[in-house]
Amino acid sequence: MRVVTFGYQTWGYRTLQALIDSDHEVVLSVTHPASEHAYKSLWSDSVEDLAKGNDIDVHITERVDRETIDKVAAAAPDVIVVNSWYTWMPAELYNLPPHGTLNLHDSLLPKFAGFSPVLWAVISGHTHTGLTVHRMDEELDAGDILVQRSIEIRPTDTAPALVEMTMDLIPDVLKEALAELEAGTATWTPQDPAERTFFHKRSESDSLIDWRLPAEDLERFVRALADPYPNAYTFYRGQRLRIVDAAVAKVRYGGTAGRVFVREGDGMAVVVGPDSFRGHNLGLLIKKVRTDDDTVHVATDFLARGGFFASTVDRSQR
Template sequence: MTVVTAHSAVVFAYHQVGVRCLSVLLAQGVDVRLVVTHQDNPNENVWWESVAELAGRAGIPVITPDDPNMPEVVEQIGACEPDLFFSFYYRHMLKGDLLSIPAQGAYNMHGSLLPRYRGRVPVNWAIIHGETQSGASLHRMEIKPDAGNLAGQQAVTILPNDTAQDVFLKLVCAAETLLFRLLPGLLEGSPEGTPMDLQAGSYFGGRRPEDGRVDWSRSAWQIHNLIRAVAPPYPGAFTHADGKKLLLMGSYWRNETGKGDNTRLYWAGGRCYADCADGKRIELTRLELDGEVLDESAFSQQFGKELKL
């Protein structure tokens, strides 16, 4: 492996993409003078590795400000005199005072094929919309989010039964590969890259657990996409049955025709199915009620032979 001439950087990073991309910078000899990250939220299901722990092993100072744009934080970061900023799944926006600091510019790694799915949680949104492809995009940072020139992209395939976590793990590898490929060129001169046509793209906001409610008037494919987009480690899709919240934590798509004209849940051949409004059905691979997994026997005791929706 060829190690590039040392350049200095401040890195804003979190999540697994942050861990792997910081690892690329360290492997390529970048002088990372400060890591800005987040404290883990105790109310969030944290299943990824820690950027702070990796930085600690590498002997890099770490800060976790509530707002990186506060004057005292901007001053601390400016004192590092970095050539570059890198942002890898960092959750706060960097404003103008920060973005003016690095001499060679700032770059962000985004989890979609920009300009499509700009904004928050792009993997979840891509699956909800039934996309067959996503990817990682490295772009120059501007005040407007996900809008600066593209340095490069690395595509990944979304299979019909991939969950958001499946796709995210593919994107971790794609982001690492993309950064490793592009980094030498960035350090040599920070090329302008390719302008993004924002009119050809799309922008989406964040999602909340309550956005996982199933709309049974939608097609089976659309419902399957919602379920797999918010499957664990995310909070899961849900519907209400007999006044109780029934969690739909997994589904499987075979493009099968349902058994009747009504939307309903039922068991057949040891499997649970949902017949949907378009006449298609999906298999529900995991149901939960009151914190317990429902097998066929527990389902029958609770709802009888079938649950009409």
């Protein structure tokens, strides 16, 4: 089949590569221009470079405009395949090919529609994530499902590792989806709106630690924001501090949430959780921290003086 791709970053790159390696013909690749934005510079394999290196026509644009639609129409695709496209696509475009438009979304839809689904899945304590191929329609990530694969989220998995795992699924799910379309055997499963969860874009402030949460939630939060993502952060003695490695403590600690308390094993225990003054909550064990000069410190050394972690720089002066 003749395929047009819309994609960006490593997700778009892996999708284009899978199609290049397939029996299908990529007749046009549409991508966004390179960006220095903090998030967009992560997972930054270039769709443009891959397309040009394989003599595929490339169209670079921030958003779909009249020129984009005309270029796609001229390419006469049988199907459009989308993975990691940041701006709105009109019905005139996604309904243009005979087989419509397939979107690849790295969650088990209808759960975790929207943005940063793998990170939110780890943060929320979900047990599985995965990859879904669905039909694009007027509502974001809500179209009928064609193919879906699941990945277990294990207790030590980081979000970046899971992102890699979901991207590894791209060739197989695309092969299956396109084969079914071509053979006329595609079975579409409508999403249940009652099961849908939709998550917003993440910003810097979303990585600020709330020490009133339970230790289990905070451990997942740190693990979700593992390198290369900007790590979960707090404030300590007047400076921002990123938490690189943490675990749930073995001991229950009481007092004020955010109090850097005592050494436990290879980390420093912090009082955390709701009603922390009651002493019912397991602490969070901080093992490694990163200062804004990008230096990673062993927590038992850096936090040896104790004190408070805080949610604002003012309180961190305590």
